[in-house]
Amino acid sequence: MSLKLELQHKLKEIGYELGPFASKDTLSVVLCLHSLVMEEKNINVAKLNDLDIRKQLTQHGLLVGPVTNQTRAIYQRKLLEILTNRTTEGQEDEFDTDEPILPTEYNKQEKNSLYPNLSSIKTNSYSKKVEPSVIRHDYKATKDTSTRNIYRDTNEIRSRISTKINDVEKNIDNNVKIAKKNNNTILYAGITLFVALIVFIGYSWFEK
Amino acid sequence: MSSTTSQKFRDFTGEPLKDKHISEIPGLGPKLASNLEESGISKAYELLGIYLTLLKNKDYFELWIRDNAGANRHQAKQCADAIDSFCSQFL
Numbered sequence: 226m227s228l229k230l231e232l233q234h235k236l237k238e239i240g241y242e243l244g245p246f247a248s249k250d251t252l253s254v255v256l257c258l259h260s261l262v263m264e265e266k267n268i269n270v271a272k273l274n275d276l277d278i279r280k281q282l283t284q285h286g287l288l289v290g291p292v293t294n295q296t297r298a299i300y301q302r303k304l305l306e307i308l309t310n311r312t313t314e315g316q317e318d319e320f321d322t323d324e325p326i327l328p329t330e331y332n333k334q335e336k337n338s339l340y341p342n343l344s345s346i347k348t349n350s351y352s353k354k355v356e357p358s359v360i361r362h363d364y365k366a367t368k369d370t371s372t373r374n375i376y377r378d379t380n381e382i383r384s385r386i387s388t389k390i391n392d393v394e395k396n397i398d399n400n401v402k403i404a405k406k407n408n409n410t411i412l413y414a415g416i417t418l419f420v421a422l423i424v425f426i427g428y429s430w431f432e433k
Numbered sequence: 434m435s436s437t438t439s440q441k442f443r444d445f446t447g448e449p450l451k452d453k454h455i456s457e458i459p460g461l462g463p464k465l466a467s468n469l470e471e472s473g474i475s476k477a478y479e480l481l482g483i484y485l486t487l488l489k490n491k492d493y494f495e496l497w498i499r500d501n502a503g504a505n506r507h508q509a510k511q512c513a514d515a516i517d518s519f520c521s522q523f524l
Contacts (some may be wrong), residue, residue, distance in 0.1 A: 244500030246468060251500070290488035298500065299493050314496075317505055 229318070232256065240271030243298050250315020258313060260304040270304050375419055442511075446518045453477040460511030465502045472501060484516050491517055 234253035236243060241255060263266055273281070275292035277298050282289045285307045292300050301312045442459045445509040455477050456466035474480065479496075494516070495509040504512065 244497070245472065246503030247500040288488060288490075290486050290490075293486055295441070295483050296486050296493075299487065300498055301494070302496070317499075 227303065233380070240269075241298065241301060243302075248315050248318045250318075251313060252315075254315050255302060255305065257288050259307050262305060262308050266308060267307065270301055273301075273304075284352065437521050442515055442518075444513050446522060449523060450481065450519070455480060458512055460504065460508040460513040461502065461515075464522055465508065468502045468515075474501075480512075481516060481519070483511075484520070487522060489517070 229249050229252065232249060233243070233245075235256060236252060239256075239259060241259070243255065259270060261268055268281075270278075278292050278297070281304055282300060287303065288414065289300060289303075290296065301330055303415075306313050333355065353386065439459060441457070443487070445453075445459055453476070454466070454468055455461055455475060456463060458477055458480065461469075463502060464507045469475070483497060484494050487497065495506070497514045498504050498509040498512050
């Protein structure tokens with residue numbers, strides 16, 4: 226914790242107000258890149274006024290909004306990234322949980338220094354959009370096959386008139402449940418109910 | 434479509450913000466909400482304002498949320514997605 230406070234203090238002295246919960250990694254990366262930019266290009270990103278930050282970012286092709294108290298930190302980071310062609314994202318401090326769904330946009334070992342950030346973000350967003358549509362397609366396919374199987378089962382029951390009423394009732398429940406989920410199979414539910422009625426009447430008639 | 438979204442998301446994107454508290458934003462739980470309150474932010478429309486000031490750039494907004502609320506990547510993404518959906522519906 227004290228290391229983080231030190232880093233925050235240093236950055237404040239230079240002129241960055243990153244936010245109270247920026248991770249240690251991010252803070253140290255910003256420090257590093259700031260000194261890099263100072264040496265190489267003689268630009269003090271922290272001391273640039275709001276208008277200059279905006280001009281620099283638009284010169285490099287980024288679409289940026291107004292630089293306010295809230296947004297200044299973000300745009301300063303972006304400017305550092307653009308000028309040094311490296312990312313300022315660092316690892317999170319604690320509780321670095323697994324990311325099950327998201328593809329990692331930023332390499333944690335900063336190997337993407339050769340590639341600009343913008344193109345990698347765009348490809349990731351396209352891959353995310355593809356996945357949910359594929360999942361839905363599979364779900365629908367399995368539902369159709371299960372309804373057809375139950376229809377064949379009821380046809381077999383019709384040929385056996387002996388004590389199978391319990392099975393028929395179970396099939397009725399299954400069909401009614403499936404019919405509730407998918408309105409297209411109400412016809413199947415009606416047919417099975419009709420068959421069940423015939424079996425029930427036949428059973429009671431024969432048992433007399 | 435509703436199976437991939439949570440109830441909180443649907444509640445947030447189904448109606449105008451009015452005076453909702455930041456804890457009603459998907460992705461922000463009680464701890465993150467209290468973190469933001471320490472910085473002086475308590476209403477959902479304040480976060481909406483920041484999102485718009487960043488020109489509706491989800492990545493910049495996620496960075497901002499992570500730095501100012503202590504959210505991890507997943508929570509920040511949920512938050513940004515929710516606010517973006519809200520914007521596409523109501524703005």
